[in-house]
Amino acid sequence: GDWNVVALHKAEPGDTYLIHAGLYKGNRRNYVVEYGLTFDGTYLLTAKATAEKPITIKAAGHGEVVFDGDGAFRLFDVMGTEHHIFEGITFRNAEVAFWAGVKDVAGAKGLTVRTCRFEAVGAGITTEFAGSTGFYIADNVFIGRDDRRRVLGWANPGLYGAHPNNTYYAVKVYGSGHVIAHNAVAFFHDGISVCTHGIPEPEQD
Numbered sequence: 601g602d603w604n605v606v607a608l609h610k611a612e613p614g615d616t617y618l619i620h621a622g623l624y625k626g627n628r629r630n631y632v633v634e635y636g637l638t639f640d641g642t643y644l645l646t647a648k649a650t651a652e653k654p655i656t657i658k659a660a661g662h663g664e665v666v667f668d669g670d671g672a673f674r675l676f677d678v679m680g681t682e683h684h685i686f687e688g689i690t691f692r693n694a695e696v697a698f699w700a701g702v703k704d705v706a707g708a709k710g711l712t713v714r715t716c717r718f719e720a721v722g723a724g725i726t727t728e729f730a731g732s733t734g735f736y737i738a739d740n741v742f743i744g745r746d747d748r749r750r751v752l753g754w755a756n757p758g759l760y761g762a763h764p765n766n767t768y769y770a771v772k773v774y775g776s777g778h779v780i781a782h783n784a785v786a787f788f789h790d791g792i793s794v795c796t797h798g799i800p801e802p803e804q805d
Contacts, residue, residue: 611645614653619689621663625670641672641694649683651710651734659688669694669721679727683710692719700735701727703797707775712736719743724770728795732775737783742770744788754789769793 611617626637637643649655659665667689669675675694678684679701691697697718701707707729714736718724724742727735744767746752752763769790771780774797785791 611647611649611655613649613655613683615649616656616658618658618660619665620660621665623666623668625668628670628672640674641670642674642677642699643667644677645684646680647684648681649710651683654683654685654710654712655681656685656687657689658686661688664690666690666692668692669697674699678708678711679706679729681708681711683712684708685712685714686716687712688715690717690719691724692721695722696726697721697723698725700725701729701732701774703728703730703774703795705729707732708735710734713740715739717741717743718770720745722766723768723772726769726772728772728774728797730775732773733777735773735775735778735780737771737778737780739781740783742783742785742788744770744786746787746789748787752789765789 626641628637628639628641647655667675670693672694674696675691676697677699679699698713700711707727709732713725718740725737746767754762754765767788770785770788770792772793772795774795780792783792
């Protein structure tokens with residue numbers, strides 16, 4: 601059945617999901633399709649695991665695993681999760697691949713994304729929540745949507761005007777204890793950033 605609703609919502613600490621090779625592209629506009637997504641096209645994950653017993657979602661190892669967002673705003677919403685690992689998967693065709701935290705609302709803890717590939721996304725991984733902690737983002741490839749042959753600017757008042765913001769950043773984090781290393785980033789406006797939405801909150805976790 602619909603693993604997005606049934607399986608991952610029942611995930612327990614220590615579970616590992618091996619994803620078989622293939623293209624995963626839910627038809628979010630077909631209300632009754634057996635393997636469909638909701639209308640917004642988002643995999644919404646909320647399970648809480650532990651550092652000792654994380655929930656792991658990874659390629660099974662016999663071919664490329666591709667999650668295609670079909671143009672959805674966010675593909676994986678993980679801002680309610682703790683200690684999830686994503687490994688060896690390709691994510692593409694969404695505005696935001698991993699929605700991991702919103703300022704003053706909520707944010708993931710212990711998110712790991714490693715040996716993954718991001719293609720044609722506006723943002724790869726993002727959290728703006730001060731309580732997001734302990735991300736490990738390493739050995740990934742991020743390929744944005746910016747023009748490969750031109751230098752782009754957002755605020756050019758001259759002949760050409762400003763360019764549209766088609767691809768924003770590969771990774772943006774807030775909070776503490778994050779490790780971000782050995783990632784390849786190309787064709788984004790920003791590469792890897794610390795969120796700068798103002799002074800830190802007075803009381804942090």
